[in-house]
Amino acid sequence: MKLRVDPKGAVERTIGVAGLVLLVLGPVIFNDYWVNTILTQMFIFGIAAASLIFLSAYGAMTSLAQTALMGIAGYLLGNMVTQGGAGGESKGLTLGWDPTLAIVLALVITTAIGVTFGAIAARSFGIYFLMLTLTYGVIANYFFGQVTQFGGFSPIAGVDQYTPGFVGEIVGHPDKLYYIAFGAALAVYVAIRYLIRTPFGLSLQGVRDDPARMSSLGYNVPLHRALAFGFASLVAALSGVLFVWWQGQIAPGNIGLAATIELLVMAVIGGLARIEGAWVGALAFIVINNYVRDVELPLIGGSFNTIIGLIFLVIVIVSPDGLMGLWDRLWRSLGRHGGGTPETASVTRQAAPEVSTP
Amino acid sequence: MVETLRHGDYRQLAPRLVAAALVLFGILYVLVLSNPPPADGTFGDWRTTTFGSAIDDPGSFLLILLDAVTFAGLLFIVASGFSLIFGLMRVVNMAHGSFYLLAGYIAYEVQQRMTGQGGFAIAGAEVSTWEWVFPVLVAAAIVAVVGLVVQQLLLRWNQGQDLRQALLTIAVSVIVADQVIAHFPRQGTEQVGGGNAVSLTWPGWTERRIDLQVWNIDYSLARLVMLALGVAVGIGLWLWLYRTRTGKVIRAGVDDPQMTSALGLNIQKTFAIAFAVGAALAALGAAVGSSQGNVASGQDAQWLLNALVVVIVGGMGSLLGAAAGALLYAIVLTFSAAYLPITSDNCCSQYSIVLTFVLIALVLAFRPQGLFGRAG
Numbered sequence: 007m008k009l010r011v012d013p014k015g016a017v018e019r020t021i022g023v024a025g026l027v028l029l030v031l032g033p034v035i036f037n038d039y040w041v042n043t044i045l046t047q048m049f050i051f052g053i054a055a056a057s058l059i060f061l062s063a064y065g066a067m068t069s070l071a072q073t074a075l076m077g078i079a080g081y082l083l084g085n086m087v088t089q090g091g092a093g094g095e096s097k098g099l100t101l102g103w104d105p106t107l108a109i110v111l112a113l114v115i116t117t118a119i120g121v122t123f124g125a126i127a128a129r130s131f132g133i134y135f136l137m138l139t140l141t142y143g144v145i146a147n148y149f150f151g152q153v154t155q156f157g158g159f160s161p162i163a164g165v166d167q168y169t170p171g172f173v174g175e176i177v178g179h180p181d182k183l184y185y186i187a188f189g190a191a192l193a194v195y196v197a198i199r200y201l202i203r204t205p206f207g208l209s210l211q212g213v214r215d216d217p218a219r220m221s222s223l224g225y226n227v228p229l230h231r232a233l234a235f236g237f238a239s240l241v242a243a244l245s246g247v248l249f250v251w252w253q254g255q256i257a258p259g260n261i262g263l264a265a266t267i268e269l270l271v272m273a274v275i276g277g278l279a280r281i282e283g284a285w286v287g288a289l290a291f292i293v294i295n296n297y298v299r300d301v302e303l304p305l306i307g308g309s310f311n312t313i314i315g316l317i318f319l320v321i322v323i324v325s326p327d328g329l330m331g332l333w334d335r336l337w338r339s340l341g342r343h344g345g346g347t348p349e350t351a352s353v354t355r356q357a358a359p360e361v362s363t364p
Numbered sequence: 365m366v367e368t369l370r371h372g373d374y375r376q377l378a379p380r381l382v383a384a385a386l387v388l389f390g391i392l393y394v395l396v397l398s399n400p401p402p403a404d405g406t407f408g409d410w411r412t413t414t415f416g417s418a419i420d421d422p423g424s425f426l427l428i429l430l431d432a433v434t435f436a437g438l439l440f441i442v443a444s445g446f447s448l449i450f451g452l453m454r455v456v457n458m459a460h461g462s463f464y465l466l467a468g469y470i471a472y473e474v475q476q477r478m479t480g481q482g483g484f485a486i487a488g489a490e491v492s493t494w495e496w497v498f499p500v501l502v503a504a505a506i507v508a509v510v511g512l513v514v515q516q517l518l519l520r521w522n523q524g525q526d527l528r529q530a531l532l533t534i535a536v537s538v539i540v541a542d543q544v545i546a547h548f549p550r551q552g553t554e555q556v557g558g559g560n561a562v563s564l565t566w567p568g569w570t571e572r573r574i575d576l577q578v579w580n581i582d583y584s585l586a587r588l589v590m591l592a593l594g595v596a597v598g599i600g601l602w603l604w605l606y607r608t609r610t611g612k613v614i615r616a617g618v619d620d621p622q623m624t625s626a627l628g629l630n631i632q633k634t635f636a637i638a639f640a641v642g643a644a645l646a647a648l649g650a651a652v653g654s655s656q657g658n659v660a661s662g663q664d665a666q667w668l669l670n671a672l673v674v675v676i677v678g679g680m681g682s683l684l685g686a687a688a689g690a691l692l693y694a695i696v697l698t699f700s701a702a703y704l705p706i707t708s709d710n711c712c713s714q715y716s717i718v719l720t721f722v723l724i725a726l727v728l729a730f731r732p733q734g735l736f737g738r739a740g
Contacts, residue, residue: 134680134733136527137672138724141672144668144672148669153714153715312538315538315539318535319536319539322532323518
């Protein structure tokens with residue numbers, strides 16, 4: 007038996023470790039703008055994109071409701087922690103509850119809503135699932151836009167002033183939020199990698215590949231899908247809590263169709279097949295967003311959205327699995343020219359009989 | 365049901381009973397349970413609605429029912445195009461809302477130029493039928509061409525990859541919506557673009573009210589025209605799909621594209637035609653919608669939602685489903701806005717969007733493929 011050589015995995019691990027070291031030292035290396043705006047935002051949206059990619063890669067459920075779930079958690083937090091009265095907030099319920107309790111409740115309630123969403127959509131597959139979750143997203147957006155008790159059209163502001171004691175003040179200390187978001191992103195990554203190796207994760211992948219067979223083997227297919235959706239909702243909710251801390255406020259526009267599509271663009275740029283793609287895609291999107299926003303397009307005009315739309319179009323045409331897909335393909339072609347690693351050799355072997363059979 | 369009870373299979377029965385009870389309660393609430401608001405101007409309890417029940421105020425009930433049915437006509441026009449494209453090609457055209465937006469503005473610009481108003485509001489009496497029909501035809505033609513280009517360039521070479529196709533149409537929707545906002549409206553604003561609300565004007569003869577001869581109600585002729593257009597589109601589509609050769613090829617293509625193409629029929633041409641017609645229906649819907657209300661940036665999301673809800677409830681790719689979905693959705697939307705209780709200043713009609721969600725949940729709980737959708 008030959009030892010399995012995996013140069014691609016080794017390179018990826020090296021890049022990963024180097025990236026982590028860079029990020030740990032982030033506030034020392036990068037300037038404030040990069041740390042506070044680009045990287046913190048990358049962690050936060052990366053978490054939300056990871057929830058989308060998790061559902062897509064391991065459940066074959068491409069969900070467009072993740073932005074809405076983010077927003078639901080953000081709205082719950084905003085309603086529960088802000089205080090009304092003189093000098094306080096005027097929007098929302100202004101309950102003024104303890105921030106720790108509020109965070110726990112926001113996560114729990116959002117997860118419960120997510121399980122409900124998932125249960126309703128559990129028997130819809132593929133493109134139907136996409137449409138249904140988009141409907142959830144748009145409905146959530148209209149809900150928060152219309153219902154004035156929970157905020158209404160204008161934002162609930164000042165949410166970042168109410169953080170739990172163990173977190174402390176974050177308004178004046180953006181590095182703190184940077185590390186919190188970093189830690190949360192790491193935890194989410196590890197949790198997803200762990201979950202897909204558990205019995206639940208394995209049977210979820212079975213459901214992804216062949217729901218009918220899994221069902222006849224006695225697995226409860228709708229339950230698996232609803233629970234997976236619930237887990238992804240928890241992840242999205244976490245990102246929503248961090249998002250209101252980062253932005254300080256939450257408004258219906260944050261969960262509108264445009265925001266939903268932006269998150270999808272991040273996930274697709276990164277690649278819908280691999281969890282790592284979430285943060286790669288989020289970084290790429292946010293960098294483009296920051297440096298291309300004021301560019302005026304020659305000839306056709308239009309704003310940043312046209313550019314994003316065009317980039318999205320090119321990505322989907324060139325590499326539907328995004329940047330991570332490009333990376334995988336690059337290695338595959340390297341392997342083919344250089345005699346082949348065991349991994350790529352097996353891929354070609356698998357493909358060969360299919361061609362030769364009459 | 366008796367069998368089910370005897371075997372003690374309550375897991376099947378309980379959700380059905382709950383759903384039936386919910387629907388029954390909703391109907392009873394509108395018909396008898398609700399009360400008109402107290403005379404002293406205060407807010408009431410959970411039974412207080414703006415008009416009271418259908419028995420308290422049958423006139424208002426009839427008006428709201430007519431509003432719902434006529435709005436369903438508009439919903440059907442837009443959603444049938446969406447459903448046609450999906451039914452044949454399995455393409456979820458996420459750009460349907462953007463096509464709607466584009467068509468609404470094009471029709472407006474053409475009408476403004478025809479009547480020489482240059483951005484000023486047009487009195488309905490000054491608009492002849494032709495001055496409404498021609499802008500609509502122009503908008504439908506342009507949007508049909510846009511749809512055709514999108515289909516040929518982006519959707520022809522990747523048939524069967526439905527997620528990828530949906531993502532491509534999302535990209536198109538982002539670009540089209542942004543371009544529309546950048547370039548429209550052109551007339552009557554100091555600066556081109558901005559996506560402000562503008563509206564098409566119905567022809568003058570629709571601008572009157574018809575006496576319905578019951579409960580002293582007169583009803584807007586324009587809204588009845590809207591319903592008539594919806595019905596006409598429905599009949600037209602039915603005749604096209606079930607009484608012409610192209611329709612036969614389309615239906616064969618829905619059932620088995622490979623086999624149809626193997627029989628020597630040009631399925632690609634049929635796909636192209638269907639996509640153009642679907643886009644043109646979004647345009648017709650936009651013309652009607654912007655004549656009745658207006659067209660403004662942001663409505664692309666709203667009309668994409670409308671089309672999605674109609675086809676999710678009614679069932680994808682089914683003409684009958686689109687009609688049933690449009691009617692149900694319109695009834696829920698219109699009645700929830702009018703018949704949710706008013707218990708305080710900000711309760712509860714603003715919660716009407718929740719009922720849209722309840723409608724979807726109720727339908728999908730029992731029929732994941734929608735009311736008239738085929739399984740699978």
